[in-house]
Amino acid sequence: MSSALEDRTYLPEDDLDNQYGEMIQSLASAAAAEGDFQPRLVMGSKTIELPNEIAELLGQVAEAMQQGLAVTVAPKSRELSTQQAADLLGISRPTLVRLLEEGKIPFMKARRHRRVMLSDVLEFQKRQRHRADQALSDMVADAQAFGDYDDAYLSEAISGDPNSKH
Template sequence: MTATLEHTVLPPEAPDEHLGELARMLTGDDVKPGSLVLVGPDGTPAPLPESLVELLRDVVTALSHGMAITVAPHNTMLTTQEAADLLGISRPTLINLLDSGEVPCERTRGRHRRIRLADIVEYQERSRREGEAALDEMIADGEDSGLYDANTPRRTR
């Protein structure tokens, strides 16, 4: 994996009240696009784009809950093991996804595969949406069949 732009931050060993305060500030209702600024060493303010505010919010919230954070650019190429670890699946399962075309990959040095981080993130999002759609369909089927209307268990045998 390209490590030049990747950065991992571990949570503080002891609770950090400043981190908690920063998390509350970033998640407040009064945080509007362009309302947060970064002040340079010479005092020049630079408004933070909404995407950066969201990233900071996620980073600070995770750190304040004791989780580590890794920030990596989307053009980062992952090995199959790194991609599988990121998805929380086994490497053979990932290989099946690559072979079926569910997740695109590039081949290097013959048999080695590399997967773009952006493709892994896109697959995660697509899988989440498909799972939610399947669950919504199951709930609708249950409602249509009157499953949720029954107050007492029905005898099935």
């Protein structure tokens, strides 16, 4: 591709919302009827075989647009303002600035303004999720070790079925 990567937000048009859902359903039905589950992108006479991950992503994009949600596509090399990064992480801007100053997320300074790379914010988010998952696993292991953890109760909570005996 010779064109420069740029981020772009796609907004669904109100009259097209239902068409996205109908299009997805008809494509899925046609593929199932033919026994063909290889996702493809067809543009005129050109057909591109898609990996399942990309097909799933495109399905999520179409579903979001069907629900009237905007979809933004941005290269990982995109720079974000501190407010954009804070919004992405679901934290306040002052909290983000504290994380930047503590060195937990790399940043650049353009005059007085801090800028962060989208890839760095996503990496921080991934690390935080991993830490949270590990902390939860440790808590469950500790509770099991002390006999305070009821496996039957957990099965019920996960399945939503009070009669579940998993």
